[in-house]
Amino acid sequence: MKILLQFPEGLKQKALEHAVMLEKEGNEIFISASPTFGACDLAIDEAKNIGAEKLIHFGHAEFHKVDFNVEYIDYRYDAPMDKLPESLRFLDKFKTIGLMTTIQHIHQLDDVKKFYEDNGKKVIIGKPYGFAKKTGQILGCDIGSAASIDREVEALVYFGGGLFHPLGALLHTKKPFLLVEPFNNTVEFLDRYRDIYARKSRGRVIASLDVKKVGILVSTKNGQHNMSLAKVLKSKLEKEGISTGILVANTFDFESINNMMEFDAFVNTACPRIAVDDTDRTIKPLLSANEIMEVIKLRNERKELRKITSNHNQ
Numbered sequence: 001m002k003i004l005l006q007f008p009e010g011l012k013q014k015a016l017e018h019a020v021m022l023e024k025e026g027n028e029i030f031i032s033a034s035p036t037f038g039a040c041d042l043a044i045d046e047a048k049n050i051g052a053e054k055l056i057h058f059g060h061a062e063f064h065k066v067d068f069n070v071e072y073i074d075y076r077y078d079a080p081m082d083k084l085p086e087s088l089r090f091l092d093k094f095k096t097i098g099l100m101t102t103i104q105h106i107h108q109l110d111d112v113k114k115f116y117e118d119n120g121k122k123v124i125i126g127k128p129y130g131f132a133k134k135t136g137q138i139l140g141c142d143i144g145s146a147a148s149i150d151r152e153v154e155a156l157v158y159f160g161g162g163l164f165h166p167l168g169a170l171l172h173t174k175k176p177f178l179l180v181e182p183f184n185n186t187v188e189f190l191d192r193y194r195d196i197y198a199r200k201s202r203g204r205v206i207a208s209l210d211v212k213k214v215g216i217l218v219s220t221k222n223g224q225h226n227m228s229l230a231k232v233l234k235s236k237l238e239k240e241g242i243s244t245g246i247l248v249a250n251t252f253d254f255e256s257i258n259n260m261m262e263f264d265a266f267v268n269t270a271c272p273r274i275a276v277d278d279t280d281r282t283i284k285p286l287l288s289a290n291e292i293m294e295v296i297k298l299r300n301e302r303k304e305l306r307k308i309t310s311n312h313n314q
């Protein structure tokens with residue numbers, strides 16, 4: 001069978017090993033060299049272009065149904081659990097905690113839960129909204145496993161590597177949020193980031209109050225494509241007298257975006273994390289859909305205020 005293999009960045013180093021194995025089984029194997037961000041980003045067009053009958057996507061669970069033969073091979077990894085005892089010191093005053101992780105460590109969640117229960121905690125594990133599939137799993141764009149239990153718990157604990165995943169959950173919850181990072185031996189509360197990101201978001205909104213031309217980013221990736229949202233935003237912005245252009249790409253290159261100097265701001269409809277993590281990569285403000293709606297609201301309030309002031313002065 002003719003097969004295209006696709007690996008996320010962290011697993012690309014294993015590509016040849018898998019290709020050789022599958023070739024030995026009699027398959028004709030190709031490896032996608034494009035950047036890969038998640039199962040929202042399947043290399044279906046590449047597979048079709050080379051006439052592959054199947055795409056094997058490594059490292060992520062299924063995101064949503066697609067009209068192509070895709071096999072998902074999740075990548076599970078045993079993270080060391082030796083930071084858990086230290087985390088108890090941080091959780092001292094909390095009786096009920098919520099627990100979450102990524103797909104790579106989801107098989108360890110029961111053991112982590114048991115550890116906290118054995119140490120006197122009540123542990124609640126939430127359910128994702130739908131893009132993530134396993135109880136307690138979070139994705140950069142599916143923080144349901146945290147947000148759904150935010151009211152019931154006194155603190156939230158993320159067990160796993162990196163900041164990308166916990167950051168999304170942190171920004172959609174209110175409770176103290178502890179990172180237990182087993183790979184770089186970090187145990188710390190991340191709550192300070194809520195303020196930092198809220199201030200940055202406010203800054204982008206304020207900086208966009210006088211925009212005249214807005215570029216709306218639409219991705220062609222299978223799980224990030226949202227043309228209907230782009231069209232709704234386009235119509236709302238144009239009603240306000242703001243010109244818009246819908247900018248289409250598979251992966252957005254911020255250098256190219258920065259070359260589009262006629263736009264005063266950009267609005268993201270692709271991976272929601274672009275308007276959180278990549279905002280420092282554009283010269284002009286890069287806003288989320290909610291942020292541009294806030295811009296419209298503030299512009300209208302400002303118009304009203306000006307009307308009242310001018311009536312008052314007459």
Ligand code: SF4
Nearest residue numbers: 037038040140141271
């Ligand atoms: S956070 Fe973005 S890159 Fe990750 S799965 Fe969601 S849409 Fe894809």
